[in-house]
Amino acid sequence: MKSPSLRMMALALILVSFNLRPGINSVAPVLQAIRDELGMNAFTASLLTSIPVLCMGIIPPFAVKLGQRKGIERVIGWSLAFIVAGNALRLLTGSSIFLLLTAAVAGIGIAAIGPLLSGFIKQHFASNVPALISLYTVALAVGATIASGLSVPLQNRIHSWQHSLAVWALPALIALPVWWLYVLRRVKQPDGKTSTAHAAGLPWHSGRAWLLTLSFGMLGMLFYSLTAWLPPVIEHMGYSKAYAANMLTLFSFIQIPVGLAFPLLLKRIPSRLFWLLLGSFSMLIGFTLIMMSMTPWLAAILIGIGPGVLFPVNLLLPIETAADARQAAAWSAMTQSIGYVIGAAGPLLLGAIHDASGGYASLIVVLLAVNVLMIFIQLRIVKVRTAGGVVALEK
Numbered sequence: 001m002k003s004p005s006l007r008m009m010a011l012a013l014i015l016v017s018f019n020l021r022p023g024i025n026s027v028a029p030v031l032q033a034i035r036d037e038l039g040m041n042a043f044t045a046s047l048l049t050s051i052p053v054l055c056m057g058i059i060p061p062f063a064v065k066l067g068q069r070k071g072i073e074r075v076i077g078w079s080l081a082f083i084v085a086g087n088a089l090r091l092l093t094g095s096s097i098f099l100l101l102t103a104a105v106a107g108i109g110i111a112a113i114g115p116l117l118s119g120f121i122k123q124h125f126a127s128n129v130p131a132l133i134s135l136y137t138v139a140l141a142v143g144a145t146i147a148s149g150l151s152v153p154l155q156n157r158i159h160s161w162q163h164s165l166a167v168w169a170l171p172a173l174i175a176l177p178v179w180w181l182y183v184l185r186r187v188k189q190p191d192g193k194t195s196t197a198h199a200a201g202l203p204w205h206s207g208r209a210w211l212l213t214l215s216f217g218m219l220g221m222l223f224y225s226l227t228a229w230l231p232p233v234i235e236h237m238g239y240s241k242a243y244a245a246n247m248l249t250l251f252s253f254i255q256i257p258v259g260l261a262f263p264l265l266l267k268r269i270p271s272r273l274f275w276l277l278l279g280s281f282s283m284l285i286g287f288t289l290i291m292m293s294m295t296p297w298l299a300a301i302l303i304g305i306g307p308g309v310l311f312p313v314n315l316l317l318p319i320e321t322a323a324d325a326r327q328a329a330a331w332s333a334m335t336q337s338i339g340y341v342i343g344a345a346g347p348l349l350l351g352a353i354h355d356a357s358g359g360y361a362s363l364i365v366v367l368l369a370v371n372v373l374m375i376f377i378q379l380r381i382v383k384v385r386t387a388g389g390v391v392a393l394e395k
Contacts, residue, residue, distance in 0.1 A: 005182070012183050013120065013121070015171075016117070017143070018175070019083050020114065021147060024227060025143075025227055026151045027151075027228075029148060030165070033155065034099070034161055041355060042355050047100055048228075050224070052103055052106060053347075054341065058111070059337075060336050060340075064330055072119050080172055080179060083106050084176065085109075087172065091166035118318065118319055119332065120325075122324065123328075124187075130263045137312045143171070145249055145253040147168060152241075152242065202331075212331075212381060215314055216314045217342025218377060219307065219310050219311065220340055222306070222307075222346065224347050225349075225363075226248075228347040230248050237296065254301050255308035258305055259308050259311075262308070272313055273382035276381070279313070282306050283303050289302070291364045291365070
């Protein structure tokens, strides 16, 4: 990225990526205060995490079509405005329905940006895709970590969980003019008439696309279940509310150095299967520690290493499969669309199980089962071939 304009576009991408998680991650640390004030049961409270994730399942195909007609960059700008609005409206929350509505508004913006950023990276940074994917995922992790870590201190200082949630409109508000100045003003946008020849459809009939989708979905189910339920689970183990919230922060934080190191590690060990299995088994060990009520901080680190490795690989594989930016957006839209629908089921499933059982042990059993299923799917994605008696892992 020697060009100054490309560096500024990369900065704009980082700022946009930063805003894709605070609207979700800021909720879990103050969830009990929200439930107490609004009288939410566990299942309804889980919707605050599941609605944005469900939006990520519904919106991407429409976002891709709109991006093909109006321009990927323009639709990302519009979506960023939705994130600003969804977070800012939380300041006015006085009922459960209104708060769920804000989750939907922010969720639409978050959902549209995800697959379009993959197309954006493919189009403007084709020779640097792993590095830009790394920046993208690190920015996501930084946003998630800061939101998780500051929610309770902000609530305590301002004495209002509404203000604590609404403050996350500010980073998106800062990102908007940067995106406009360094991307929208410098990239020619389509005239709104996209020909059928240039439109890329979603790869519904591709077996590989479905495997990538299931892999992304299993990871999403684990990630968003943890985002919603890790603090209550650790608190139930006998630790304080502050300690439990810090474990969610640690879970998010560990993904930052892992994401930064990932492009260098990928050059040394290019096998995608190696990294998929490393991330999955790291999470498996972490869940086992929690089930045995052992060392929550070590469990949080091990579980956090998982998404730190798995998320960039799951983003990278559809982009590598695609021939151009439109196909990259289409493949990413499919994997993220169906994948996030699967992911949205995680917090809801755990909330329903908790309401039925009143306990937390069964939640970890469910997460372990999903983790094992994800490993089997990954083994199908990247086949192991034997050549001359030597086992070689395909990319």
